[in-house]
Amino acid sequence: MTWRREYTQLTTATPEAVWKRWTTPEDWATDDPDLREATFPVPARVGAVGRVVNHGTPAQKIVFTELQPGYAMNFRISLPGATLSFPHRMHMTPNGLSVTHAVEISGPLAKLYGLLVGRSIAAGLPAVVRLVTTNALADAVGWTTP
Template identity: 55%
Template sequence: MTWTGSHTLTTTASAEAIWYRWTTPQTWPVDDPDCRWARIDGPVVVGATGTLKAKGPASRFTFTEVEPNRRMVFDIALPLATLRLPHTMRATPDGVTLTHAVEITGPLAGLWGALIGRGVVKGLAAVVANVATNALAHPTDERR
């Protein structure tokens, strides 16, 4: 079983500035009001791990796909399910189109979708807008 949701928008921010926000955990709480803190245990490469704290307990995650300035995906293991968070972007004539998605797979995907997926998806519009706005305003690590 699979449960999914996503939000997409187009921005004039550069792919590099968006990538910076996606791969710099210090920016995650700025862009995502539900994220309290996050850390990555090394460079963002396939197999790298990290921890994030949202509304519930802290969660460990693993990067499963990394294509600089195009796509990153990280997975969080849930009981009898996997929460996958794909982030994708592509160049368009109007700018960069970015999408944040939530995919939950496994025998309890429907239950986890109801318990946490809906809330995550509900916040995606604000998160994607914040990433786009902050990538334009702060394209580098000037706030560190």
């Protein structure tokens, strides 16, 4: 069983600027209001292990499962009876760069975790994608965002 939600936004940011936000641990907490801290080796590579700490929750181990510069990034968190993944995708369209962040839960307890944590993570995806794309644009022109 798989539970999945995603959010997509168009931007004039470059794939390189978005990729930098996706692969710089210090940028993750700036781009995700629910995240307090992220640590992982740079440059990130498939199989690399890091950790994320959300506000009010214990640290979670992450493992990078996909890194395709300028196109895709994914990492997973193992849960008892399920795997929580965060697929990120981008591609050029005639109207700009399409940036998608998703939350996907797979395994025998996917439906339960979807109810317990998936819905709240999915509710935060629009804010995260907006911040990633806004901050990627600001990086490109040297602006500082609040």
